[in-house]
Amino acid sequence: MTRTIxxxxxxxxxRYLTWIVVLAVLITVSLVRVLTDQNRMTTPxxxxxxxxxxCPILLAGLGGLWAERAGIVNIGLEGQMLLGTWxxxxxxxxxxxxxxxxxxxxxxxxxxxxxxxxxxxxxxxHIISGVAINIVGLGAVGYLAQTFFIGYEGGGPRxxxxxxxxxxxxxxxxxxxxxWVSEQRWFLVSDxxxxxxxxxxxxxxxxILALLLVAFTAWVLWRTPFGLRLRSCGESPQAAETLGVNVxxxxxIAVIISGGFAGLGGAxxxxxxxxxFTTGQTxxxxxxxxxxxxxxxxxxxxxxxxxxxxxxxxGISLLSNNGPLVHAILLLLAVLxxxxxxxxxxxxxxxxxxxxxxxxxxxxxxxxxVDSVPSDFTGMTPYILTLFVLAVAAQRLxxxxxxxxxxxKGQAG
Amino acid sequence: xxxxxxxAVLVGAxxxxxxxCGTAADNDxxxxxxxxxxxxxxxxxxxxxxVALAYDVGGRGDQSFNDAAxxxxxxxxxxxxxxxxxxxxxxxxxxxxxxxxLRGFADDGYNVIVGVGFAYSDSVDKVAPEYPxxxxxxxxxxDPTEDDVNCNVAYLxxxxxxxxxLVGVAAAETTESxxxxxxxxxxxxxxxxFEAGFKAGVEETNPDIEVVSTYIEESDPRGFGDPAxxxxxxxxxxxxxxxxxxxxxxxxxxGVFDAVTSADLWAIGVDSxxxxxxxxxxxxxxxxxxxxxxxxxxxxxxxxxxxxxxxxGYTEFTLADDGVDYSTSGxxxxxxxxxxxxxxxxxxxxxxxxxxxxP
Numbered sequence: 141m142t143r144t145i146x147x148x149x150x151x152x153x154x155r156y157l158t159w160i161v162v163l164a165v166l167i168t169v170s171l172v173r174v175l176t177d178q179n180r181m182t183t184p185x186x187x188x189x190x191x192x193x194x195c196p197i198l199l200a201g202l203g204g205l206w207a208e209r210a211g212i213v214n215i216g217l218e219g220q221m222l223l224g225t226w227x228x229x230x231x232x233x234x235x236x237x238x239x240x241x242x243x244x245x246x247x248x249x250x251x252x253x254x255x256x257x258x259x260x261x262x263x264x265x266h267i268i269s270g271v272a273i274n275i276v277g278l279g280a281v282g283y284l285a286q287t288f289f290i291g292y293e294g295g296g297p298r299x300x301x302x303x304x305x306x307x308x309x310x311x312x313x314x315x316x317x318x319x320w321v322s323e324q325r326w327f328l329v330s331d332x333x334x335x336x337x338x339x340x341x342x343x344x345x346x347x348i349l350a351l352l353l354v355a356f357t358a359w360v361l362w363r364t365p366f367g368l369r370l371r372s373c374g375e376s377p378q379a380a381e382t383l384g385v386n387v388x389x390x391x392x393i394a395v396i397i398s399g400g401f402a403g404l405g406g407a408x409x410x411x412x413x414x415x416x417f418t419t420g421q422t423x424x425x426x427x428x429x430x431x432x433x434x435x436x437x438x439x440x441x442x443x444x445x446x447x448x449x450x451x452x453x454x455g456i457s458l459l460s461n462n463g464p465l466v467h468a469i470l471l472l473l474a475v476l477x478x479x480x481x482x483x484x485x486x487x488x489x490x491x492x493x494x495x496x497x498x499x500x501x502x503x504x505x506x507x508x509x510v511d512s513v514p515s516d517f518t519g520m521t522p523y524i525l526t527l528f529v530l531a532v533a534a535q536r537l538x539x540x541x542x543x544x545x546x547x548x549k550g551q552a553g
Numbered sequence: 554x555x556x557x558x559x560x561a562v563l564v565g566a567x568x569x570x571x572x573x574c575g576t577a578a579d580n581d582x583x584x585x586x587x588x589x590x591x592x593x594x595x596x597x598x599x600x601x602x603x604v605a606l607a608y609d610v611g612g613r614g615d616q617s618f619n620d621a622a623x624x625x626x627x628x629x630x631x632x633x634x635x636x637x638x639x640x641x642x643x644x645x646x647x648x649x650x651x652x653x654x655l656r657g658f659a660d661d662g663y664n665v666i667v668g669v670g671f672a673y674s675d676s677v678d679k680v681a682p683e684y685p686x687x688x689x690x691x692x693x694x695x696d697p698t699e700d701d702v703n704c705n706v707a708y709l710x711x712x713x714x715x716x717x718x719l720v721g722v723a724a725a726e727t728t729e730s731x732x733x734x735x736x737x738x739x740x741x742x743x744x745x746x747f748e749a750g751f752k753a754g755v756e757e758t759n760p761d762i763e764v765v766s767t768y769i770e771e772s773d774p775r776g777f778g779d780p781a782x783x784x785x786x787x788x789x790x791x792x793x794x795x796x797x798x799x800x801x802x803x804x805x806x807x808g809v810f811d812a813v814t815s816a817d818l819w820a821i822g823v824d825s826x827x828x829x830x831x832x833x834x835x836x837x838x839x840x841x842x843x844x845x846x847x848x849x850x851x852x853x854x855x856x857x858x859x860x861x862x863x864x865x866g867y868t869e870f871t872l873a874d875d876g877v878d879y880s881t882s883g884x885x886x887x888x889x890x891x892x893x894x895x896x897x898x899x900x901x902x903x904x905x906x907x908x909x910x911x912p
């Protein structure tokens with residue numbers, strides 16, 4: 141893909157368009173909420189749940205991003221996350237909350253190193269190595285828990301609880317003011333206030349760290365020479381090699397950081413999303429993280445947006461009597477997809493527009509046909525969304541050119 | 554190469570989705586067909602009883618279901634003096650893995666085998682005919698093939714609805730917001746039985762109280778091993794106004810305790826007396842626990858085997874025979890409340906009060 145250097149005016153126009161789209165989505169959400177009278181759609185409580193559910197996915201997704209930007213497919217995120225949950229519990233038990241966080245990162249990085257050793261040094265197929273790491277991670281965590289946690293206070297062969305976790309902060313004035321506004325159920329204002337109250341109430345320091353890491357990743361990978369070299373290994377390792385980049389080294393660094401991110405995601409699960417360790421508690425979130433990376437188009441802000449969406453779906457699937465709420469979301473999806481179809485039509489992509497509009501119509505018909513979505517479907521929401529997004533957005537996605545391709549030193553010859 | 558990643562994600566997603574289609578237990582048909590099962594001859598064990606315990610997802614150390622089974626094993630060990638063995642389950646395992654575990658035990662000479670949890674129903678049903686001289690039990694189990702009864706299988710079930718009724722009374726008398734919550738691990742008939750009993754108990758005490766309930770997973774057994782899901786579910790109920798939350802979610806329940814602890818509200822434990830195993834910060838928030846005496850059933854089954862009369866067919870453990878109960882550790886229930894609960898308990902035992910099994 142060639143990319144022309146955008147002039148400042150064009151950049152400004154793109155930003156301007158982005159804001160319009162964000163605003164349009166917000167208005168749609170608020171409209172649907174008011175129309176369907178499903179106020180739980182944007183209450184601070186719901187949005188807080190969504191944020192907490194999103195963070196492990198976000199961290200796994202960012203982990204995947206780091207590896208794939210250097211050309212390594214890291215499907216072992218799930219296993220590295222599992223190692224992270226154990227590391228968080230073990231090190232927090234001995235060295236306090238932040239010791240646990242560092243321990244989780246170290247354990248995840250260890251899983252990343254293993255993946256690097258297999259794929260970079262020995263040239264093993266990335267998928268095979270990743271699947272192996274997932275299996276090894278599950279086994280290792282079971283073994284480690286059994287070996288260490290039995291004698292601990294609050295521990296058992298498969299679980300540990302009662303260790304220190306990072307602090308939660310509530311921003312005093314803003315939290316309660318925003319909560320009050322959100323309870324007024326005003327159009328648009330209350331929805332935004334709900335989001336503000338959601339992120340200012342009992343906000344874990346680890347959540348802040350996770351959000352900062354999005355900016356950090358974007359800055360390092362796109363604004364530093366180090367990041368440029370790392371990405372060049374993912375786009376064209378041969379070219380990077382001819383320019384004197386030590387491709388192996390960069391790939392190793394990337395995959396170790398990737399594992400560290402996944403490990404941090406594990407720590408989040410074991411310290412914020414819950415405060416206890418149970419073997420196998422990741423529950424497929426590593427895979428969802430990988431999906432959020434693809435949907436986010438290998439791009440930090442994209443990963444953030446998609447993991448928030450997955451987190452939201454995950455959060456509402458746990459609410460009581462959520463049938464009517466999910467029902468309202470059908471309408472929301474239908475309207476948003478229609479808007480997207482209109483956008484496509486304007487750009488002249490007629491076939492895509494028709495397909496998307498078709499999906500929207502089906503959703504709308506479904507919305508009209510039933511009063512409430514059966515609970516079997518609400519549990520599937522995150523996965524349906526994944527499939528959906530892959531189907532709708534697939535043409536726009538662009539992965540690093542040499543992602544997953546084997547590379548041996550000296551190929552550039 | 555994009556296809557590679559995409560294929561990989563699809564494989565991952567498929568694994569997640571497919572495992573969700575796994576074991577949807579159907580406990581409906583556990584209606585007493587004990588009569589027809591009486592015709593079974595007692596299993597002839599070869600040699601001394603050798604006991605093996607096959608755990609469910611969550612495994613030993615879940616401070617709940619599996620630990621209770623282990624307590625029963627320990628008690629029997631103390632009494633009859635045998636070694637016994639245990640097998641751990643992992644959260645993603647397939648039917649074949651469970652069958653292999655059972656066959657492994659049987660081939661190693663274990664002839665008293667307990668499958669802990671309904672997930673073993675199908676595998677035991679398949680493996681049992683191959684080993685006619687081995688006595689199997691499935692805790693919470695059901696016979697998936699009603700017409701073809703295995704005489705060497707015992708299904709140990711509980712009247713969870715009755716025990717849940719009692720903690721429902723406790724919840725109704727404790728709530729100040731007139732809203733109480735229920736978190737189930739997996740939305741199957743077995744866990745719905747807890748919800749039904751709990752709701753009935755609340756309603757009997759005070760019909761004005763609202764019960765809000767949610768399930769962590771629809772059919773994926775991993776709902777019993779996901780503390781993050783438990784915490785999120787409980788926080789959702791707290792947002793709905795619930796101030797007493799009863800969970801039937803195995804190891805995910807630890808997350809429920811976390812949520813009520815940080816919100817300074819009440820939780821009700823399940824299966825074993827969870828006040829005793831909770832961390833010191835959580836203890837002041839565990840009102841009571843619905844006891845499901847998995848230990849009693851495990852012990853009874855093992856003891857019967859040592860007496861030379863292995864159990865067979867359905868055996869339900871109810872309030873009347875201490876199969877289910879409630880706990881008072883922590884002394885959070887007042888004397889009056891205990892009197893009230895015990896009064897309901899007597900009514901249920903006497904048959905004056907019928908507790909529903911479906912919500």
